Amino acid sequence: MTNAPARAVYIHVPFCLHHCGYCDFALVANRDHLIPQYLQALDNELQAQRRIVGEVVDVDTIFVGGGTPTHLSPATLRTLFRLIQQHFRPTTNAEISVEANPDGLDTERLDVLQENGVNRLSLGVQSFDDVVLKTLERTHTGAQAIETVQRCQRWIDNVSLDLIFGVPGQTAASWRQTLDVATSLPVRHISTYGLTFEKDTPFFRREQHGQLKKTPDELERQMYLDAISQLTDAGLRHYEVSNFAQPDYECRHNMVYWNADEYFAFGPGAASYLNGVRRTNVRSVVRWLKAWQQHESAVEDCEDLSNEEKAREAIMLALRMRxxxxxxxxxxxxxxxxxxxxxxxxxxxxxxxxxxxxxxxxxxxxxxxxxxxxxxxxxx
Ligand code: SF4
Structure with missing residues (x-):
């Protein structure tokens, strides 16, 4: 069975101000000197794909994730969008999402996002409780997050929040309070994730050494049920295991994944799915950079899925949706x-x-x- 041609693109921006101890995404912190090389390598990776496709591709969704894309300077962000737009043309009403953190999202950056048609902002808020934020090693406070949501909504109407539950020391009351604050803000979409202790993260090691205590299963289960009841009571529709949205504000880019449709993807650790083949780039930012600086593919894993494998994946992904x-x-x-x-x-x-x-x-x-x-x- 042939899938429909890809009409979605993901760009991974692997830079952050600080590497939070629980995060296992492909990224680097305090290595901003690599940003010019990243842009050059990304340009090379985009051009290589263009030579295969042969033309500018019309897309319905663009998702710029990370990392923290808005960690880039305004000028660099402009360059990033110019590179993307040379190869991908958003259709009318396309969804263009960017991930951002509350700190550093200033007026100049918001102007650049707006100029480039960004119409969905996914904010890594995680909590409004400063104690929880400190445990998570986040670099913003709850008050800053509230101020950022209120301010950026003047540039971009469709704001989504990421929230985390099951953080060591987080109480049920703290989580309910975070949900209360989130639903009082002008947001269209909320994603809630249970904290996981991924191997090779500082949190995993600290948990192994007894320095961090996992949330008891029963409390974590209750937190998830509280999220479902508080968010749906506030008028958000629970449309995927971890995602809630006002009507018509479901994340269209993520729906592409859950519908097992095809998509382009660029950057370290990014995985594309094109013509039934999933290709995953090497996660190491430096190895990805070095490969593409020399115009060499950074694909580390390539799976040519059989029809049955595609079908099984489609079942698994569809079951994530309510x-x-x-x-x-x-x-x-x-x-x-x-x-x-x-x-x-x-x-x-x-x-x-x-x-x-x-x-x-x-x-x-x-x-x-x-x-x-x-x-x-x-x-x-
Ligand atoms: S800001 Fe986000 S992407 Fe960056 S290290 Fe922290 S959790 Fe990971």
Whole structure:
């Protein structure tokens, strides 16, 4: 089965002011001298893709993530957009998202974003509680985050917040207070993530040495349920395991991933999915830079997915959405029977109360949401 051509592009900007102890993204902190080399390497990577495609590509979504894209200076941000626009042309009403942190998002940078058509801002707020922010090693305060949300909304109407729960020492009351503040602000979209202790992060090592204590499972589960009830009560629709949005403000770029559609991706650690092939760039910023400075591919992993593998991925991704998997569309797209491919896993999880089958859709129940990753991985 052939997928529709990609109409989405992701650009990874791997620079931050500080490397937060829990973060395992591909990035560097305090190495801003690499920024000019990054832009040159990115230009080379974009041009190499252009030679394959042969023309400027019309896209419905552009997502500039990181890292902290707005850590770049206003002039550098301008250059970044110029590079992207040489190869990708946003269609009318395209969604153009940029990730940012509350500190450093000044008027000049907001002007550059607006000039370049950015119409969605994803702010890494994480919490409004200064104690929690300090534990997370964030470089902003709760008050700064509130001020930034209120200010940037004058430039960009569609503001999304990232929030984290399950932080060591964070209480249920602190989390509910953060949700209260978030829903009192002019935001269209909120993402909530449970903190994970990823291998090779300082948080992982500190947890192993008993210096950080994981949140008890029961409290973390309650925090997630509190998020669902407070955010939906505030009028946001729970549309994906971790994501909530006002009607029509779902993140269209992320929907491309969850619909198992194709996309371009550039930068260290970025993974593209084109013509049924997933290519993942090397995560090391320096290795990616060195490769592209010499016009050599930085792809570290390449998977040419079979139709069955694509179908299994599509099931897993669709189950992340609250709407779930539409069986007739799935079967038509992949020419496979859902029952033959995944009937055993489905029946077991339905019998256990984690999945439901209603009106041609299979989706997670509330109980299933609480262990979504476990349920979903059974369809691989
Ligand atoms: S600011 Fe965001 S991307 Fe940068 S290190 Fe912290 S969590 Fe990671």
């Amino acid at each position: 709407q779930g998997l539409h069986i007739p569309v799935f079967e038509q797209r992949f020419g496979l029977s859902f029952a033959e491919l995944a009937g055993v896993a489905f029946q077991q999880h339905r019998d256990d109360g984690f999945l439901t089958h209603e009106a041609d859709y299979i989706s997670l129940t509330t109980e299933g949401l609480l262990i979504a990753d476990t349920i979903i991985s059974d369809f691989l």
